[in-house]
Amino acid sequence: MNLKSSRHTSAALGAAAGVVALVVLPASTAAASPVFDGASRGPTAAVAIQGALEDAQVTAQSVGFYGACTIVGEPQVFEVFNDPNHGHTFRAQVQATCEQ
Numbered sequence: 169m170n171l172k173s174s175r176h177t178s179a180a181l182g183a184a185a186g187v188v189a190l191v192v193l194p195a196s197t198a199a200a201s202p203v204f205d206g207a208s209r210g211p212t213a214a215v216a217i218q219g220a221l222e223d224a225q226v227t228a229q230s231v232g233f234y235g236a237c238t239i240v241g242e243p244q245v246f247e248v249f250n251d252p253n254h255g256h257t258f259r260a261q262v263q264a265t266c267e268q
Contacts (some may be wrong), residue, residue: 201265203240204228209259213245216260228266235267 204227208219225237244261251257 201228201233201267203263203265204233204237205261205263207259207261209254209257211257213247213258213260216245216258217243217262220260220262221264224262224264225266228264233266233268237264237266239264 204224206220206222206224206227208216208223210216210219220243221237221239228234228237240263246259248257248259249255
């Protein structure tokens, strides 16, 4: 392995990471809320998603964000056919931002 080439590659990757951090940092500080995770299960996908959003709201309220919450991105939904306690069920995970 050529150490000189390795150092140049490391320096280039470090510089690229610094540029990405500078671009991402202002965007994250401008956001009104951190992102909160929520998870739930239910007999349908819609019920599981709603429960996951409510779970994220409870988490947000625990740190002072009592306003309305909005789902960020797409909810993740998993269909389970052989849950030992509930049989056929859906599990969902969402990320949400909430107003203060």
